[in-house]
Amino acid sequence: MASFFRLAFRQMDVQLRMRVLSLWSLGLYFIQPAIFSAVSMFLSQAAGNAVPDLIYTVLGGGIMGMWSGLVFTSTYDIRADRREGTLELIVGSPTPLRTVVGFRSLLNVLAGATSMLAAVLVAVLIFNYSFSSIYLPGVIFSFLLLLFALWCMGVFLANLLAWSRLSGTFVDLLELPVALLCGFMYPISVLPDWMQSISVIFPIRWGLEAMRDCLKGSVIGAELTMKWLIALGISFVFLLLARWLDGKVHDHIRITGELRSV
Amino acid sequence: MSDSNAIVTNDLHKTFKSTHGFLKRTTRLTEAVRGISFSVEKGELFGILGPNGAGKTTTVKMLTTLLLPTSGDISIFGMDIRKQTVEVRKKIGFTFGGSRGLYGRLTAIENLRYFAELYALPPEVSRKRIPKLLEIVGLDGRGEDKVETYSSGMQQRLHLARALLNNPQLIFLDEPTVGIDPVGARELRATVKYLQSRGKTILLTTHYMAEADELCDRIAIINKGRIIAMDTPSALKSQISPESVIELKTSHENLPGLQTLLAKLDAQTKITYHENASKQVARIYTLQPAIVIELLSPWLNTDLIHNMEVRNQTLEDVYVNIIQGEEK
Numbered sequence: 071m072a073s074f075f076r077l078a079f080r081q082m083d084v085q086l087r088m089r090v091l092s093l094w095s096l097g098l099y100f101i102q103p104a105i106f107s108a109v110s111m112f113l114s115q116a117a118g119n120a121v122p123d124l125i126y127t128v129l130g131g132g133i134m135g136m137w138s139g140l141v142f143t144s145t146y147d148i149r150a151d152r153r154e155g156t157l158e159l160i161v162g163s164p165t166p167l168r169t170v171v172g173f174r175s176l177l178n179v180l181a182g183a184t185s186m187l188a189a190v191l192v193a194v195l196i197f198n199y200s201f202s203s204i205y206l207p208g209v210i211f212s213f214l215l216l217l218f219a220l221w222c223m224g225v226f227l228a229n230l231l232a233w234s235r236l237s238g239t240f241v242d243l244l245e246l247p248v249a250l251l252c253g254f255m256y257p258i259s260v261l262p263d264w265m266q267s268i269s270v271i272f273p274i275r276w277g278l279e280a281m282r283d284c285l286k287g288s289v290i291g292a293e294l295t296m297k298w299l300i301a302l303g304i305s306f307v308f309l310l311l312a313r314w315l316d317g318k319v320h321d322h323i324r325i326t327g328e329l330r331s332v
Numbered sequence: 333m334s335d336s337n338a339i340v341t342n343d344l345h346k347t348f349k350s351t352h353g354f355l356k357r358t359t360r361l362t363e364a365v366r367g368i369s370f371s372v373e374k375g376e377l378f379g380i381l382g383p384n385g386a387g388k389t390t391t392v393k394m395l396t397t398l399l400l401p402t403s404g405d406i407s408i409f410g411m412d413i414r415k416q417t418v419e420v421r422k423k424i425g426f427t428f429g430g431s432r433g434l435y436g437r438l439t440a441i442e443n444l445r446y447f448a449e450l451y452a453l454p455p456e457v458s459r460k461r462i463p464k465l466l467e468i469v470g471l472d473g474r475g476e477d478k479v480e481t482y483s484s485g486m487q488q489r490l491h492l493a494r495a496l497l498n499n500p501q502l503i504f505l506d507e508p509t510v511g512i513d514p515v516g517a518r519e520l521r522a523t524v525k526y527l528q529s530r531g532k533t534i535l536l537t538t539h540y541m542a543e544a545d546e547l548c549d550r551i552a553i554i555n556k557g558r559i560i561a562m563d564t565p566s567a568l569k570s571q572i573s574p575e576s577v578i579e580l581k582t583s584h585e586n587l588p589g590l591q592t593l594l595a596k597l598d599a600q601t602k603i604t605y606h607e608n609a610s611k612q613v614a615r616i617y618t619l620q621p622a623i624v625i626e627l628l629s630p631w632l633n634t635d636l637i638h639n640m641e642v643r644n645q646t647l648e649d650v651y652v653n654i655i656q657g658e659e660k
Contacts, residue, residue: 073452080449084442088435155432159494162398163450164421170450324400327348327393 077165081173089143089150089174090181098142099135099185107131107189110255125285128193130255133216133278135185137254140224141245143178147171148231152328157232161323167232168225168316175224179217186213208284208294212277215301219273222308229315234328248272253279273308276301335410338502338533339372339395344404346390346557364390366557367404372535372550374501377528379548380537381651387557388537389428392506395535396426408502422451425495429507431487433494436480440471440490443479444497451498458497465493468526470519485516492523502533509543521547541648551647553654561654568650575602577649578616578624581639587612589636597624604652611638617649 089095107128114122148171151157160170193199227244231237251268252258252275258266269275280297288294322328346365352358365387372378382388393399395406397417406413408420427433434443441462448458466472469489479487488508495503505524509517517540524547528534538544544551545565552562561568582590587605594603594614601624602617618624621642631637 073449073454076455077449077452080446084435084438084446088437153432154435155428155430156435158393158398158428159433159447160450162396162421162426163447164418164452165450321400324398327390327399 077169078173078176081170082177085147085174085177086181089147090177095139095143095181098139099182100188102138103131103135103185103189104192106134106255107192124193124197124199125282126255126257128189128197128199129186129285132186132189133254133274134249135189136179136182136216136220137249137274138245139182139185140175140178140220141227141241141248143181144175144224144228145231145241147174147178148228161320166316167320168229168313171228171232172225175221175228178224179221182220183217203287205284205287205289208288208290209281211298212281212284215298215305216274216277216281219277219301219305219308222273222305222312226308226312226315229312229319232319233315233322234326248274251275270300271304273301273304276304336373337371337407338374338376338409339370339378339535340405340407341371341391341395342369342405344368344391344394344406345402346387346394346399347402364557365394365401368554368557368559369404370552370559370562372533374533375528375531376549377524377534377536377547379544379551380535380554381539381541381544381551382537382554383655386554388554389506390557391554392426392428392504392535392537396424396504397421422498423500424502424504425498425500426504427488427491427495427506427508429488429510431484431511433491434479434487437478439476439478440466440482440493441475443490444494447494448497453497461497461499462493465496468496469493469523483512483516485512485520488512488516489520489523492520496527500532502535503527505534505536507537507539509538509540517543541646541651545647553651555655561650565647569645569647571650575617575619575645576621577643577645578618578621578628579639579641579643580614580616580628580637581608581611582614582637583635584610584612586636590614593628593631593636596627604656615649617645 107130110127110130111122114127148157151160161167194201227241231241251261251265252272253261253269258269258275258279261269276297280294280301283294283297344365345363345367348362348364350360350362352360368387368391380388380391390399394401395408395413397413397420400414409423411420413420435446438446444462444465445458448462453461463472463475466475469492471486471489471493474482474486479490482490492505492508495505508524509520512520521543524534524536536544536547548565550562550564551568552559554560561571563571580590590612594616597603597616604615606613606615616624625642628637628640632640
């Protein structure tokens with residue numbers, strides 16, 4: 071058990087210093103969400119709302135930062151390891167790649183949470199947002215669930231990225247569509263039915279909806295519990311898919327020789 | 333299979349499949365390794381020589397579990413690399429030539445600590461072993477420096493330290509001296525010798541004949557994915573006739589004149605031509621060097637022959653002979 075925690079610490083330490091603490095990440099976690107928040111406030115004003123709904127405009131920017139951070143950091147991790155020649159050293163060690171990817175994704179998700187923290191601070195300090203009417207235990211639980219959902223998706227995506235040199239391009243293309251489909255910055259109900267049908271497969275949509283309900287004061291009831299359970303269930307599906315994919319990836323990259331970029 | 337073997341390979345094949353085109357997809361198969369079989373005894377230093385693209389690195393990557401063979405078997409210390417992959421990984425160490433494979437923004441010690449955790453080394457072992465390894469590879473005193481400040485030779489030595497972290501009994505060194513200066517290469521060779529003296533089994537691939545000749549107990553020469561010769565360096569050298577080699581250097585413009593002159597030698601004298609650092613090099617393999625030298629002596633102080641050297645055959649001559657014979 072001690073070696074497990076040492077491995078976790080070392081992976082997260084290196085991940086933090088090599089990949090997360092950079093100007094690029096600063097832009098990803100704080101500047102990009104701020105731009106999204108500002109644009110969404112202007113759109114809200116243009117739509118005739120005298121006061122923008124901070125749950126969508128500011129906190130939506132926070133979740134955007136968390137998601138973008140996860141997608142790009144996960145993408146960058148495997149690409150960089152492939153480019154720097156460290157991927158084959160990791161794969162060639164007795165530690166499974168899934169363990170390494172799991173700890174790195176965890177750090178990516180936790181780093182992304184700073185984006186939400188910044189969004190909350192902006193909402194409180196600049197826009198005087200009041201948290202008096204929220205259902206705090208529900209918000210905390212939903213947020214933890216959201217982190218878990220993001221982590222499961224991160225582990226899944228990282229495995230997908232290890233599959234081939236080309237899969238990074240595919241994952242890059244997921245960033246905005248998933249943000250739009252999961253309604254980061256607007257209620258999901260404004261989307262056409264077919265789009266809502268697609269978004270049901272993303273656990274972050276359910277975690278986010280649950281968190282918004284709790285921010286608006288909803289307490290535990292059948293609807294909220296259902297959203298939590300769906301988020302948890304789909305997250306586990308992603309985790310199982312990642313576990314299944316891990317074995318396939320391990321064999322596939324050793325057949326194709328795609329552990330290094332050329 | 334003998335217990336004394338560290339590596340046994342049997343009829344090893346590796347074929348890579350690549351697809352090209354967008355609308356009309358075409359598949360191309362590349363046979364990198366075509367039926368390689370050899371064994372390496374425990375404690376032996378075994379070399380693999382071959383030109384670029386011969387299949388050296390592909391073979392090493394299969395042996396280190398990084399690539400799966402298309403067919404054939406590999407046994408490392410009696411373990412099947414397909415079925416006992418993790419167990420094999422615990423017992424081996426490997427490095428690949430070049431400066432990739434390290435985290436440049438971390439120090440050497442931080443890099444080694446990172447990889448030590450991947451091999452689940454207890455912290456008390458890492459704490460003792462890392463400074464010792466840095467000393468073995470000649471990087472003591474530089475452990476706290478960031479790797480991005482290291483020269484190619486230092487990075488190569490750090491790679492070797494990384495490969496030794498888990499105290500492996502079998503070490504794979506894929507072109508360990510590529511791109512490093514002669515002094516660095518000499519130091520690295522000394523480290524390799526030291527490791528062998530400590531009972532490690534080493535498989536080395538290299539382009540440098542002198543390196544292979546100096547270090548290896550046995551050598552396999554591979555070309556186009558096949559082993560075309562395998563023996564001790566001295567046995568390989570004795571395989572070819574005890575001819576002397578007369579090496580002549582001339583300019584590109586004077587090469588036709590030299591060729592005309594050398595055409596006067598008898599038909600049993602073998603001559604090869606190479607380009608080396610903008611000079612044209614003619615190598616004459618002869619059993620009667622005195623006759624050849626007599627023929628050439630009037631031209632020694634002219635533009636036709638810039639330099640002449642007479643020597644016995646080296647492993648490089650054996651290698652060139654074997655590879656060129658294979659090409660023909």
